[in-house]
Amino acid sequence: MLSRNLQVSKRRLLLFAGSVFIVQSIRPLNKAIASLSVSQDRPYWRFCNKCYVMFYTDAETNSCAAGGTHSAQGYKFRLPFGGSETPTRQRSWRCCKKCQAMFFNGYSRKGICPAGGGHVADQTFAYVLPHDVPGTPTAQTDWRFCNKCHAMFFDGYSDKGQCAAGESHVAQGYNFVLPHSR
Ligand SMILES: [Zn+2]
Ligand SMILES: [Zn+2]
Numbered sequence: 001m002l003s004r005n006l007q008v009s010k011r012r013l014l015l016f017a018g019s020v021f022i023v024q025s026i027r028p029l030n031k032a033i034a035s036l037s038v039s040q041d042r043p044y045w046r047f048c049n050k051c052y053v054m055f056y057t058d059a060e061t062n063s064c065a066a067g068g069t070h071s072a073q074g075y076k077f078r079l080p081f082g083g084s085e086t087p088t089r090q091r092s093w094r095c096c097k098k099c100q101a102m103f104f105n106g107y108s109r110k111g112i113c114p115a116g117g118g119h120v121a122d123q124t125f126a127y128v129l130p131h132d133v134p135g136t137p138t139a140q141t142d143w144r145f146c147n148k149c150h151a152m153f154f155d156g157y158s159d160k161g162q163c164a165a166g167e168s169h170v171a172q173g174y175n176f177v178l179p180h181s182r
């Protein structure tokens, strides 16, 4: 079990090195465009159609607030990481190593994890996520921070999913625009 986890971490770090090069070579062009340009060779993220959070797919297991494990639907998201915060990019987003949800790690309180307690950041990518820019055919709007569980969830439906803190997610702050494959 332990050696398997180490293997995954190593793979993520190798992929990280490749993607940083791409992001840096694009940077001089345009900040808004560069923030939406990411490498296509990394494992991807999906929307869970049970709890509505963004979750990481390349993990052995995960935990869903609606019970059991997450259920993937829709786009394959490739989320940008590394680099500094700008007026349209927010730092401190991490993958929770217990539930595999994307959550905001910038507060001292870490929200509510469906696996129990608060979310716990894994030690891989430091995501820097674009917000309040126009959506495109390969970047979806209406992703929000939930101020109850601290996860990233899709706010584009009238139903707001299942929050690990009980009832539905509640949106606060920026409107995130997240890049995905066609
Ligand atoms: Zn879920
Ligand atoms: Zn969690």
Ligand SMILES: [Zn+2]
Residues within 6 Å of the ligand: 146, 147, 148, 149, 150, 151, 162, 163, 164, 165, 168, 169, 170
């Ligand atoms: Zn929530």
